[in-house]
Amino acid sequence: MSTRPPANVPPSLSIARHQIGQWRSRQQGRKRLPRELWQKAVALAQAYGVNKTARTLGLKYDSLRKHLEVAVPDAGDPARAGVPTGPDFIELLPAALTAPCTECTIEWASPRGVTMRMHVKGIAVADLVVLAGGLRKGPA
Numbered sequence: 001m002s003t004r005p006p007a008n009v010p011p012s013l014s015i016a017r018h019q020i021g022q023w024r025s026r027q028q029g030r031k032r033l034p035r036e037l038w039q040k041a042v043a044l045a046q047a048y049g050v051n052k053t054a055r056t057l058g059l060k061y062d063s064l065r066k067h068l069e070v071a072v073p074d075a076g077d078p079a080r081a082g083v084p085t086g087p088d089f090i091e092l093l094p095a096a097l098t099a100p101c102t103e104c105t106i107e108w109a110s111p112r113g114v115t116m117r118m119h120v121k122g123i124a125v126a127d128l129v130v131l132a133g134g135l136r137k138g139p140a
Contacts, residue, residue, distance in 0.1 A: 013056045
């Protein structure tokens with residue numbers, strides 16, 4: 001595993017790396033990073049990602065992720081954090097509407113990781129559109 005920081009480091013990460021390096025050089029023994037530096041690291045992790053930030057700043061990935069989850073409780077759950085989890089619509093091209101659909105397999109995956117697979121025979125494309133809309137909306 002490489003502990004070397006990424007080659008293209010944004011200026012804000014570079015400044016934070018320098019600040020943490022200065023703080024560490026003034027310490028004797030192992031001390032906890034001050035809250036202000038953790039807050040800065042969390043803000044940078046939100047902007048640049050946990051992995052890149054942890055590697056650049058020389059922090060443990062798991063420690064930074066835990067600080068991020070405490071600061072932003074929904075950071076570990078993209079469905080609750082307002083991050084789009086899938087497409088807003090399904091596009092069916094005109095050629096697909098006229099082609100006969102004798103057999104197909106439909107697979108749906110929820111944001112929580114649940115997967116459902118259906119193998120359908122002898123259904124019209126219009127019926128597939130209705131089925132897809134019903135599955136997308138979920139239970140009534």
